[in-house]
Each structure stands twice: as C-alpha cells, then as structure tokens.
Amino acid sequence: MIGPLIxxxxxxxxxxxxxxxxxxxxxxxxxxDRGELVAIMGPSGSxxxxxxxxxxxxxxxxxxxxxxxxxxxxxxxxGEVAALRNRHIGFVFQGFNLLPRLTAAQNVELxxxxxxxxxxxxxxxxxxxxDRVGLAERADHLPQQLSGGQQQRVAIxxxxxxxxxxxxxxxxxxxxxxxxxRAILTLFQALNRSGxxxxxxxxxxxxxRHARRIIAVRDGRIVxxxxxxxxxxxxxxxxxxASPSQDPHDAYAFEPI
Numbered sequence: 563m564i565g566p567l568i569x570x571x572x573x574x575x576x577x578x579x580x581x582x583x584x585x586x587x588x589x590x591x592x593x594x595d596r597g598e599l600v601a602i603m604g605p606s607g608s609x610x611x612x613x614x615x616x617x618x619x620x621x622x623x624x625x626x627x628x629x630x631x632x633x634x635x636x637x638x639x640x641g642e643v644a645a646l647r648n649r650h651i652g653f654v655f656q657g658f659n660l661l662p663r664l665t666a667a668q669n670v671e672l673x674x675x676x677x678x679x680x681x682x683x684x685x686x687x688x689x690x691x692x693d694r695v696g697l698a699e700r701a702d703h704l705p706q707q708l709s710g711g712q713q714q715r716v717a718i719x720x721x722x723x724x725x726x727x728x729x730x731x732x733x734x735x736x737x738x739x740x741x742x743x744r745a746i747l748t749l750f751q752a753l754n755r756s757g758x759x760x761x762x763x764x765x766x767x768x769x770x771r772h773a774r775r776i777i778a779v780r781d782g783r784i785v786x787x788x789x790x791x792x793x794x795x796x797x798x799x800x801x802x803x804a805s806p807s808q809d810p811h812d813a814y815a816f817e818p819i
Contacts, residue, residue, distance in 0.1 A: 564595070564596055565595060565596060566593050566594065566595055567594055567595060567596045567598075567630065567728060567759050568592065568593065568617060568628075568629070568630060568728070568761075569592070569593050569628070569629040570590055570592045570593075570617075570623075570626060570627065570628045570629075571591050571626055571627045572589050572590075572591060572625060572626035572627065573587055573589070573590035573591070573592070573613075573623045573625065573626035573627070574587050574589060574590070574623055574624055574626050575587040575612055575623050575624055575625075576625070585782055586609045586612045586782050587609045587612055587782045587783075588781075588782040588783050589626070589783065590613060590626070590782075590783070590784055591626075591784075592777070592784065592787075594759065594761065595759075596727070596757075596759055597754070597757055598754075598759055598760075598774065598775060599751070599754040599759075599760045599762075599774045599775070599793075600760070600761045600773055600776075600777060601761075601769065601770035601772070601773035601777070602761060602762070602764075602777045602779060603764060603765065603767065603776060603777065604765065604778060604779035604780055605765055605780070606765065608779045608781065608782070609779055609781070609783075610763045610765075611732055613763075613779065614732055614761065614763045616628065617728075617730060618647065618651050618653060619635060619643050619646060619647040619651065622636065630646060630650070630728075631727070633646060648673065648676055648677065648724070649677070649726075650726050650727045650728060651728050651729075651730060652720075652721030652723075652724070652726040652728070652729045652730070653721055653729070653730050653731075653732075654714070654717050654721050654729060654731040654732070654734045655717070655731075655732050655733075655734070656732060656733035656734065658705070658710075658713040658714055658716070658717045658737075660705040660713055660716060660717060660720075662704065662705050662706060663704070664704075665701065665702050665704055666692060666697060666700055666702070666703055666704075666705070666708065666716045667685065667688040667689060667692060669705070669717075670691055670692060670716060670719045670720045670723055671684040671685065671688045672720060673723040673724045674688070674724065687723060688723070689701055691720075691723060692716070692719050694719070695716075695718055695719045695749060696715065697715055697719070700716075710737055710738050710739070710742055711738055711742025711743075711745055714734060714738060715745075715749065718746070718749060722753070722758070726758075727759060728759045728760075728761070729750075729759070729761070730760075730763075731750070731761070731762045731763065733763060733764055733765070734746055734750075734762060734764075735747065735766070735769055736764075744796045745796075747769065747772045748796040750762065750796075751772065751795070760773075768794075770790075771790065771793065771794045772793050772794045772795075772796055773790060773793055774789065774793050775787070775788070775789055775790060776788055776790050
C-alpha cells in the first residue's frame, strides 16, 4: 500500500510547571508516506523526542490532529492506542532497553509474547530475526555478554518482531562507536529498502544525511523539511548484518492499517 502512514496537523504539546506553561511542540504539520526513511534533526530541547513519542503513541498531543494510517489516534481509547502501538510500531532507543536477565532471543520474543504467539513460534521467529541481523550465534547470550553494537542489533530484531509498519529510532547510534554506528545505519537502510518506514531522531548531521528526507526542529517547530536526493550509503568493516531484503515476503510483509 502506498500513501501516507503519518499525518499531523497543528500538532502541539504543552506541559505545566506550576502556573507556567511550557510549549514543547507548536503547530507541527507533517506527512510521512509509507516506505520513507526520514531523519528528524534538532538540538537538545528542540522537541524532537517529544514529537517521536507522540508519533509512537507513547504520549498524546494537547492540540491538533494525528492520523496513523486510517486511524484518528486522538479519538482512540487508551486500550486501542496500546493495541495500535504494539501491532504496528517498533522502537529502537539509544540505551537499547534490553532486559538484562533475558537472553538475546528472549528479548526478541517479548513483543511476540504480548501479541499472544505460542512458545514454539516465538522461538522460531526470534532465531530467524537474530539471523537476519547477523547474530544467530549469540541468541543465548545475555546483553552484558554483547557489545553495544550487538545489543542494538538485538533491539532492532525485537523492534521488527511483529512486522511493524513503522520503526521509530531515538538517537540509535548515540551510545555506539563510529564503526558500530555505521553497521546500524547499514541495517536501517536495508530495512528501508525492503519496505519498512523509518523515522530516526538525531542531533547528529552525519547520521541524518543517511536518510532520504531531513526534517529540522527548533523550539518546538518544524523549521525546514527537505528531500536528501543523495543519502550517504552506510558501510562498516564490522561483522555485516544479514540483509533483511533477502526475503521481504516474510519478515516485512505488512498488513494495511
């Protein structure tokens, strides 16, 4: 399916600190089509992470409208929003957010547990996804036994476990050395080529230049939105993750929303 996956109009977010109003987002109107790879750039405090949380249905705006596919998100109940998020959105964070007492495979299985998949199916799917990100041999390792780059690959495998329409990544290379960061960007570009819509939040221009579209946010507003006709091609001499595009009809066949 082609067309918009994300549409916002006049989106705003206001926090209250005592009697003081803090306007974190102001009049954000945005469209992201299915299959895009978009970077949202801005300095610390610009509102970019708040915008990501709203797009990921982790937070609600206090003004404007937000449509995800055909769904008017602000009209949904808390339970309906949670179901939409769990089924259609995957998250990758700077801090990996892996559970330390679970193995790599068990961490990847978590979204499948919440989706109600059976134990055998969860295990099969987790090993398949770890193989796709080049970590099949580390499936039974705990996070502390993995490098930062390997932990982030596990987090990406977890993010795509339920075949989401959208992956949101918040500073996904911020905790990594440059070589591991390039490996993650290589994987993101391969995911995008296979049809996944990706939105990457970053303060790093060198990361943003790997996207096909760059949106700049400052003081809660979009100050520029431009195509990047020549995105950088990520490369790394580190262990190369398997290309997800090898079998796009399996892990990346999405149901329309």
